[in-house]
Amino acid sequence: MTTIQRQSGLWTLLLVLATGIAAAPLGSQELGIRPLAGATQAAAQDPSLWSFSLEAAGFGGTTGMAGRPCLTRAAYSISANFALGNEAWTYFALGLDGFALGESIPDPSLFLYRAYGGNSIYLETGPRFGLGGLGLRLFAKSRVEILGGAGIAATEDTGTTLVSLVPFLRFDARLHSPISSNWSWSVGLPAELQKHAAATTFIAGLSLAIVWTPQKETKK
Amino acid sequence: MSGTMSKHSGPFAALLFGLATIFLFAFQSCALPAAPADRYAIVIGIAAYPAYPLKYPVDDANDMATLLRSTGWTVDSADVLLDSVATRSAIQTAIAAFTSKVGSNSSILVYYSGHGAISSDDKTAYMIPYDGIISPDGYDMTKWITAADIDGWLNAIPCSNRILILDSCYSGGFVDTSASTDAAPANYGPNDGGVTKGSISIALADASGLLAKAFSDSSDPSILTISAAGMLEPSYDDEGHLHGAFTYWLLQAGSDSSADRDGNKLVTATEAYAYAKDKLLTNWDVLFSSTPTSVTDSSGNPIYADFLPRISGGSGDIVLYDNR
Numbered sequence: 001m002t003t004i005q006r007q008s009g010l011w012t013l014l015l016v017l018a019t020g021i022a023a024a025p026l027g028s029q030e031l032g033i034r035p036l037a038g039a040t041q042a043a044a045q046d047p048s049l050w051s052f053s054l055e056a057a058g059f060g061g062t063t064g065m066a067g068r069p070c071l072t073r074a075a076y077s078i079s080a081n082f083a084l085g086n087e088a089w090t091y092f093a094l095g096l097d098g099f100a101l102g103e104s105i106p107d108p109s110l111f112l113y114r115a116y117g118g119n120s121i122y123l124e125t126g127p128r129f130g131l132g133g134l135g136l137r138l139f140a141k142s143r144v145e146i147l148g149g150a151g152i153a154a155t156e157d158t159g160t161t162l163v164s165l166v167p168f169l170r171f172d173a174r175l176h177s178p179i180s181s182n183w184s185w186s187v188g189l190p191a192e193l194q195k196h197a198a199a200t201t202f203i204a205g206l207s208l209a210i211v212w213t214p215q216k217e218t219k220k
Numbered sequence: 221m222s223g224t225m226s227k228h229s230g231p232f233a234a235l236l237f238g239l240a241t242i243f244l245f246a247f248q249s250c251a252l253p254a255a256p257a258d259r260y261a262i263v264i265g266i267a268a269y270p271a272y273p274l275k276y277p278v279d280d281a282n283d284m285a286t287l288l289r290s291t292g293w294t295v296d297s298a299d300v301l302l303d304s305v306a307t308r309s310a311i312q313t314a315i316a317a318f319t320s321k322v323g324s325n326s327s328i329l330v331y332y333s334g335h336g337a338i339s340s341d342d343k344t345a346y347m348i349p350y351d352g353i354i355s356p357d358g359y360d361m362t363k364w365i366t367a368a369d370i371d372g373w374l375n376a377i378p379c380s381n382r383i384l385i386l387d388s389c390y391s392g393g394f395v396d397t398s399a400s401t402d403a404a405p406a407n408y409g410p411n412d413g414g415v416t417k418g419s420i421s422i423a424l425a426d427a428s429g430l431l432a433k434a435f436s437d438s439s440d441p442s443i444l445t446i447s448a449a450g451m452l453e454p455s456y457d458d459e460g461h462l463h464g465a466f467t468y469w470l471l472q473a474g475s476d477s478s479a480d481r482d483g484n485k486l487v488t489a490t491e492a493y494a495y496a497k498d499k500l501l502t503n504w505d506v507l508f509s510s511t512p513t514s515v516t517d518s519s520g521n522p523i524y525a526d527f528l529p530r531i532s533g534g535s536g537d538i539v540l541y542d543n544r
Contacts, residue, residue, distance in 0.1 A: 159494025
């Protein structure tokens with residue numbers, strides 16, 4: 001245990017992410033490892049909480065397809081999310097968003113990938129981890145949420161009348177920090193893998209969200 | 221509450237700043253490539269057909285050649301095919317001659333302004349070269365050029381990018397929407413069978429078809445095609461602008477900075493198309509959407525002169541006007 005306590009914050013965070021458990025906070029008189037606040041054991045006793053959030057995200061990424069180069073592009077999205085979960089797991093997060101991908105930079109032959117945008121719906125699920133066990137005061141009330149899922153978007157090629165469906169996989173890691181008992185905000189690292197016509201696009205970015213949880217969370 | 225916010229905003233702000241910095245650095249290296257020299261175009265304009273002459277295709281072709289030359293394309297004088305020169309064999313020969321010019325990174329473009337037609341049974345669309353019309357009562361359909369013909373001719377050229385621009389009636393029949401569905405009907409207009417629908421309504425109405433396309437192992441059309449009109453629409457000469465109604469706005473896209481939506485001095489084919497389409501909607505279609513012309517279609521229905529340009533589907537785009 002002494003060894004664990006000497007680890008840096010990063011190693012401790014990795015341990016948290018890998019195992020879902022955390023070392024006791026620095027200065028704690030307890031010995032051994034205890035379940036993370038809000039982990040499975042506690043979660044079983046907690047009522048489910050639903051939350052609603054509004055999120056804005058900016059992305060950078062690359063698009064490629066057979067016979068053509070991978071070219072970079074930027075994107076943004078504005079989304080509304082409804083989530084249901086307990087302190088250990090997000091049962092589901094349903095997102096509705098409006099998004100736009102700009103055209104890519106051109107290759108040397110002046111070929112590029114067309115801009116498109118539209119509306120999408122996606123469903124995600126994944127674990128949540130409290131960070132109280134890290135021993136870092138700044139993150140004492142923060143929580144990490146790891147989400148993965150899939151969605152479908154109805155898109156229009158920008159400036160055209162061409163409509164297509166774009167299936168995508170989505171991954172999202174979010175760090176939540178409370179503002180008040182009902183409000184929190186989160187910063188996230190969303191990433192998506194989209195298939196638009198013959199091309200595949202990977203975008204990753206940064207999101208910022210304001211989250212409203214109507215129920216009061218149980219204090220630990 | 222404010223105290224809580226300030227206490228926790230430090231690491232978030234640092235994280236935001238760090239990620240924003242990474243994001244900016246990632247895109248700083250995305251410099252635009254230098255203009256490639258090997259972009260070759262053929263422009264075709266046929267007004268003086270032996271019968272059913274048009275007014276402005278030659279002006280369209282000449283002005284398009286000038287614009288293309290000033291925006292990065294090589295247009296040899298021999299590749300400006302006007303009136304009686306623009307026979308089927310001359311067009312085919314000129315396209316085939318690209319082969320000796322291009323490299324694997326080259327782009328080729330064919331612009332055509334002239335008559336077009338569509339068969340009423342199988343909806344095959346045609347470009348009609350000069351020798352496709354013999355007299356008021358005589359056509360030589362063996363000279364007409366189908367989408368399959370020109371696709372074959374262009375795809376035989378070993379180059380990177382191919383653009384086909386058609387200002388002719390029913391030219392939407394040359395447009396391959398690929399994995400997309402066109403939200404505009406083949407005959408656009410409030411009196412012609414519908415107007416453009418939104419992406420959501422199209423997605424819901426054609427969900428199974430679009431899903432099948434979305435998950436299919438499709439490839440982009442090998443030719444980026446822009447047509448003046450839909451598959452069931454005539455296109456028109458514009459007496460006010462002394463050009464084809466569509467071509468006039470396509471030419472304007474080369475010099476109007478608003479066509480360059482992202483302001484990078486590169487007007488892509490899609491940007492030019494979008495500009496011309498929007499201008500046509502607001503400057504032409506509004507004048508003719510509710511007033512039928514004096515002619516009728518084969519069923520005796522009045523024809524409304526509103527029409528909508530179309531563009532092929534797929535993910536790819538090609539710079540049309542390089543204004544750097």
